[in-house]
Amino acid sequence: MSGTTSRSAEARRVRREQLRDFLRTRRARLTPGDVGLVSVGRRRTPGLRREEVAALAGVGVSWYTWLEQGRDINVSIEVLDAISGALRLTEPERAHLYVLAGVNPPPADGALGAEVTPELRRLLDAWTPRPALLRDRYWNLLAVNDAAQTVFGFGGTDHNCLISFFTNARYRGMHVHWASVAPSVVAAFRADAAHAPDDPEFGRVVDDLSAVSPEFAEMWARHEVGVPVQVVKAVRHPEAGELFFDMTTLAVVDNPGWYLELYNPRRP
Template identity: 65%
Template sequence: MASASATADHRRAELRDFLRSRRERVSPADVGMPGGGRRRTPGLRREEVAVLAGVGVSWYTWLEQGRDINVSEDVLDAIGRTLRLEAVERAHLYRLAGLNPPETPPAPAVPASPELQRLLSAWSPRPAYVRDRHWNFTAVNDAARAVFGYGETDHNCLVSFFTNNRYRVAHRHWTETAPAVAAGFRADAARYPDDPEFARVAADLATVSPEFAELWARHDVAEHTSAVKAVDHPEAGTLLFDATLLPLPEHPGSHLILHNPRPGSGTEERLARLMRERSLVVAHPG
């Protein structure tokens, strides 16, 4: 567990970088201001944000510099409106400013219960897995391994997304999805500011994945949403799934991810054939 001072320093550094990245994203034209000729930095200037939000220039500068100053909900709301923050970004700003309500400490990560293991087995031949709050896999069914290419070295959903080449090649919309994946992990990390494991996972991954490092540096945050996942499988062909993420209240921060074949896509038949052929290979390896 990180010390209180280390946690506060980390939170203020995150706040500094987040505010700067959001400020640079908003152009003067976005808020009805003239461009004012050449600008040395993209987006709004600090003093422009302060004026638009109705706060002192020095105070806003101190806030963006990550200094230890008092903030109020009203002021953060004004800054959020000025920077055109979405709901998830505004919540992220609140947490970084230390105004998030105290949360129940998450339970230690544990392997999936026997009941969950049975559910994953019953869900086959459809892919399913369980991940904990750090996105570590705690249970993966055989269909998920066969469809997504997860192997014995795949221990973390985030890491596998950026480093498992088989998964990347098969995921039809990998490039479009990658920013939301990195943003989702950052949003989860902000929910547990006292947990240094998120920073460790991100730092380790950034050393081996330049693409993740670039996305992580954006400081974007996003909520998890259900989505359609398209897989171009080397054996089964095109597979289309509705991917649904379900929270597990008995394990705070953990989620069950279910993949259901899209109706009318032929996925269910191709998936059943793939798993049937896999079972024959296992039964008769020669």
């Protein structure tokens, strides 16, 4: 236990040192004009002064000084966001500030409505004749290759993996283990939604599906949470017979909240 405590204390010390350097360098790269302030008098060092950052963030000068010195003080999400705005931090820098301050990083801005890049579309096409799809954190289908349409029965009206799982009759009929897998699929979606309880898009998916699928509404009411336990996807294709696939899910780093699902055939 003492070893664990020592490592934890060392990790906090390192984070505080990095927090000190990070805030100083972010402050040094800005000029008063960058943030709408009038520069008065000669400045001995480049960048904003601590009191200017504190004023822009709406926090006390002493408190901000302690934060920049890397002292072990309590910080809130609201204050960190205010400091992020004052220092004109980018989204990755904002998340980095959270980590250094010992707070869970904020969820990255969703890419809802963003265009799928040609590079991602080419990757999906290159995976053919194996199925592949691109979805977002809400399980919305962003792109599907021809093999996924043929093998899994996705059509032009399919726009969300979870909704299609319950409402696409062709997909349900082809899924060998639909009834046994359905509860774990719902539990996995609840686990994803729990990461963003204030995100209305998750609620919209649940409400839309509950309105048309009593089966889903009943499973959702169980409040089960987990991850899919089935590592092999089995479908019964009307022409090719039973097909089995290993599924690998890859995060798209350039678009937080986007995921590639790649399916590789395997022997039953």
